[in-house]
Amino acid sequence: MIYPIVKYGDPVLETQAATVDTFDTPDLHKLIEDMFESMYAARGVGLAAPQIGISKRIAVIDCSNGERPQEKIVIINPEIIKVEGGQSSEEGCLSIPGFRENVTRGKRVTVRAQDVKGDWFEMTGEDLLARAFQHETDHLNGSLYINHVSVLKRDLIKRKIRKLAKAGEWS
Numbered sequence: 297m298i299y300p301i302v303k304y305g306d307p308v309l310e311t312q313a314a315t316v317d318t319f320d321t322p323d324l325h326k327l328i329e330d331m332f333e334s335m336y337a338a339r340g341v342g343l344a345a346p347q348i349g350i351s352k353r354i355a356v357i358d359c360s361n362g363e364r365p366q367e368k369i370v371i372i373n374p375e376i377i378k379v380e381g382g383q384s385s386e387e388g389c390l391s392i393p394g395f396r397e398n399v400t401r402g403k404r405v406t407v408r409a410q411d412v413k414g415d416w417f418e419m420t421g422e423d424l425l426a427r428a429f430q431h432e433t434d435h436l437n438g439s440l441y442i443n444h445v446s447v448l449k450r451d452l453i454k455r456k457i458r459k460l461a462k463a464g465e466w467s
């Protein structure tokens with residue numbers, strides 16, 4: 297099932313998502329399958345559950361855009377445990393369509409998370425994957441990438457979104 301993507305302005309995107317404590321259930325498997333499907337339909341490389349209106353600490357990532365199944369990553373209750381180096385490039389978000397900004401992130405990032413069965417694992421990613429780990433973990437903490445740009449740029453984006461909303465072009 298493809299869920300519509302929740303857009304900026306919905307409070308679910310700025311709410312700390314709830315810890316997952318039940319694993320390996322048919323519901324959880326189905327939700328994760330639906331999250332991948334929704335992410336591919338929206339042409340994203342990462343999707344956090346709050347972006348489909350579900351305030352739980354679950355995110356899916358696939359930097360290959362569905363090309364390589366072994367690159368499908370599920371992180372549940374993730375924590376960033378190590379950040380090394382830095383990288384700066386354009387970042388966007390499915391919940392803030394039409395906008396992209398330069399964001400500085402760690403270059404090499406290690407995440408600790410649970411898999412669908414509840415087993416803990418650690419994974420280190422570089423470049424785009426490192427960016428995705430940070431972007432998606434932020435989502436689960438109720439934070440968006442625009443919190444990493446200057447106040448000036450952030451206000452400009454918010455103003456443009458308010459205009460779009462007034463025109464009925466943001467929902």
Ligand SMILES: [Zn+2]
Pocket residue numbers: 388389390391431435
């Ligand atoms: Zn996002």
